[in-house]
Amino acid sequence: MLDVDNGARFETYTIAGERGSGVMQVNGAAARLVHAGDTIIVVSYAEYDEKDLETYEPVVVHVDRGNGIIQVDDAVDRLLTARA
Secondary structure, three states: OOOOOOOOOOOOOOOOOOOOOOOOOOOHHHHHHHHOOOOOOOOOOOOOOOHHHHHHOOOOOEOOOOOEEEEEEEOOOOOOOOOO
């Protein structure tokens, strides 16, 4: 996770929440690194075989302030600035 507001960078685990709720919650020790209202970026990592990379395309999910999806694309080099 990356906290845009305070610069915190850390790795943690995920727990599925209620689908469509828009809730992003940080638990445990990591919760001390993020504050309510902070803008965060969630990044996932994986290992791939070289053959898999021939067809791999990243997925970037852009959300509004309520975490509603506004666009899904592969634009890893930019962030949308439109905020609903």
